Amino acid sequence: MTWRLALRDLWSSKLRLFLTGLSVVLGVAFVAGTFVLTDTINRAFDTVFSDANANTAVVVQSEEEIGQTREPLPAALLGRVQAVPGVQAAQGGVFGLAGIIGSDGKAVTTGGAPTLAGAWGTVAELNPFTLREGGPPTAPDDVVIDVSTAREEGFRVGDRIGIIPPSGRPEQFRVSGTAGFGDEDNLAGATAVLFSLPTAQRLLGLEGRFSDIRVLAEPGVSEGVLAGRVQAVLPAGVEAITGQQNAADQSEQLQDQLSIIRTALLVFGFIALFVGAFIIFNSFSISIAQRTRSLALLRAVGASPGQVNRMVLLEALVVGVAASIVGIGAGVLIAIGLRELFGAFGGDLPQAGLQLNARTIIVSLALGIGVTLLAALRPAIRASRVSPVAALRDEAPQEAPRALRRRLVSVSVFAVGLAALLVGLFAEVPNRLVIIGASALVLFVGISMLSTEIARPLARIIGAPFARLSVTGKLGRENAMRNPYRTAQTASALMIGLALVGLATIFAASLSASVKDTIEKRFDVSVVLRNEQFQPFSPAVAAALAREPGVGLVSQWRLGQFKQGRTTRDIAASDPAGIPQVWDLGVTSGAVAALRAPDTIMVSDDLASDQGLRVGSTIPARFARTGDTTLRVVGTYSETTFGDVLTGIGTYDRNFSPPRQDFLVFARPAPGATEAQVVEAGRRVEEQFPNVISQTKSEYVADVERQVNQLLNLVFILLGFAIIIAIFGIVNTLALSVFERTREIGLLRAVGLGRRQVRAMVRYESIIVSVLGGLLGLVIGVALGTLVVSRVPDVPVLSIPVGSLVVFLLLAAVAGVLAALGPARRASRLDILKAIQAE
């Protein structure tokens, strides 16, 4: 009987059911879509890698991998491997990165995917690439390019194209053929150029060496056995792994990168669900308040509090289950949409069937149902406390129990959340991000509870201009103020969304401002040369720039990685003589000049204090090329544009194998020359190297700002889900309120309020609620943003973009107008007679 009542109540309020469910649907869809998309991509790469390497029995490579690079092998190893019994064929592979000059004369961009380069495998079974057109590269100036690039750039077999090698200058090659990666036209948007072995070795700086050796087994010899035999002939530091293992490793590397995206997306999914929880809570609370009399009647005719409680929870369960199932379906659609979107931006993903794993379904159901039940718990308890006498009372009761206790609880929740957040931000704790995330949730709940206290006065202030404007404005304001609990809860959802928008905005603005501040104050350079996607480029660029007239100092910067124990650290390197001239690094002890000595480093103050380092200390370091080494600290500095570890170019070149590439080059005018001459020189170098751009400091800053803003826009889009849910929440509350005020609206219509005025009244209420949420959210966002910025050392400058914040507030008002559309229409169409005769 509980079941039947629950279902009947649900069905009798289909609109509420729909709007409440929608908030769960969107959150679940986000989570499910993320899982489906990333699972599908993972599965696709698994297939691609295992197909492409299907015949590779054993792969020989250096054991140590630091920052995804392995030291190349001596070419002589190939003969030894070939001689192992059971080896039918073995092929030395050479790979690295090299760009292609497109038909427009500029480097072909990949949107972040690598620009692969390598030697064409002459043993067909071991070659992951398959020829589609033309022939393999045989002549020194032959190249095979991937089918996608050929198609997009309009390159045909026989065409001459420019290749940008990692070192040296661009060179011309003849397209001898096109190839796909296995059955795919390309590898997730990466470009590929394949040369004959000697050419590849020369271009990639790997003369006399191989990146790896791939082995084809004789029939009947198992991968595992062969790997064992090959391992036996290898020197220390070189490993033989099975082809299967290798495919799994390659796939895993991509999946690791993908898992960052997955985690980021899931975070936004959880935010959406969290916001949805507020809507559910609010919706159930209102519905319980409106049904007080019928619930009391149930109690009067003998239902126990437990039965009433169960009835409400059953309703929630039905909503949760239905919405989660729809959400999973919607998630699959989102995944399909996103995959198409990637494709449209050139990041063709290998095709594979959509992966709707059991895990996805279980997690989505658990989250959707869990959030719904949890949010409905309090309303259910409140429903069970309705006394049978309430059936006889005339007035609908208010939703305001025990003010003092409520206040105490709100303040405690808020305080706990804030304290935990401060601990997460400023104390040394493990799992910092988890603590910050969890405490932010608690904090938001606390603020939302507290906001019921200020909702009424705030609504009065926000609505003051409307109230002065017209009687509908006044009515709308009074409606927003009449139930501060409802108003606060409804606004809370939007508050969370806008708090995160505010936080992201302030962080991004501060980041841009910090970069600008650092570049302007700390760097004394005329031009910066770099790759558009911050990929490294040939040292020939610096050499060409140095030859240009008017150019004085040219400062090259390189990046690498080493391992300190188990931690992988970035290390930046430049000529010690040039460093202090172009960059004020804020030396706090020692001297830059000391970096001329071999195996010396300077460390940031942060790292120094973390590890108790000072001038004269040593740290153990492991490099891919040189193995275990000891680095001596010769100084400390405060400015961390180039990270925590800085070394001289001599130390760098000793510890890293060719091709040694630059990732930034700075230049200053020669004595007597002007800045303009240097800028001109940069332009000319740009023309010679299509993968490099030359920028002045202000152009560089503008570019960084643009990129930060792009990222910010992406965050906005992802937060958009939560904000849309919040807007649905406002629609939901308004619709329920309009329903509740049927008689009142009828009365107003009878005494002369026009339809347009009724709509305006609902609209004013909606705007007040949404601006209230927006205002609170932005205030919290500013507070959180300020806290976070103060915690992040890389962002020393706090910037609060007031203009943007005002725009967000206006957008919140617009959201209020949109949210009011449906309910206002409904209200204005109420039949006056029915309204005044109700009951």
Added chain:
Amino acid sequence: MSDEATPAAGVPPTPDRDGHFAARIAEGVKLYGEGETAVRALDGVSMTFPAGQFTAIMGPSGSGKSTLMQCMAGLDRLTGGHTWLGETEITALDEKRLTQVRRDKVGFVFQAYNLVPTLTVEENITLPLDIAGRKVDRSWFDQVVDAVRMRDRLHHRPSELSGGQQQRAAAARALVARPEIVFADEPTGALDSRSGAELLAFLRRAVDEFGQTVVIVTHDPNAASHADRVLFLNDGHIVDEMEAPTAERVLDRMKTLGAQ
């Protein structure tokens, strides 16, 4: 009186003392539902409400008295026939004009739920003027407020008032815009007899002292006895009319209506 006593179609309405009508209905027909199951709530009603008179409409449940009031007040539309408020024929007005007419020419008092709970008594009373964006005539406002004895309650919310006070506030609201006519639908229905009598006494004063036209719908003979004239409605027809009614005479007439 028998069913045949329905005033004939086209009968010119009787003019009032000054020859003015506050409201008029001619051949008013109101159907609810369609076809076989259609109910004729009003079946060719014609009549006038002269200005400055207090009229009561009486009849048993389902006689069409509320429907008549609602159609004449511009809350509902006739299926056939015509209605006028003052000089304005409202039968064919669009929703927007109709709202304006209600706002400017009609005052309402309903049985219950007359006040907007979020507004103070004063704001409720001036609501029609505020909606219209008209200025409140302070001296008239004071007169009305004093007449309903609500001066010391002006800044209260409706929830702080008794039922009688709420109805008196509603009556003040109905008068404050100086409408052509005040319609009251069972205004005393939810009140105890003392509060009811107070309200009716006020409406009487409004007619006598301010020259207001008042029409009330009621099934209470005592309420009807405050009127100048009582109209009896049955099955959508006006079946009788009584000048200078007393509670006893009205009650007697109602008994015979109920017996039919």
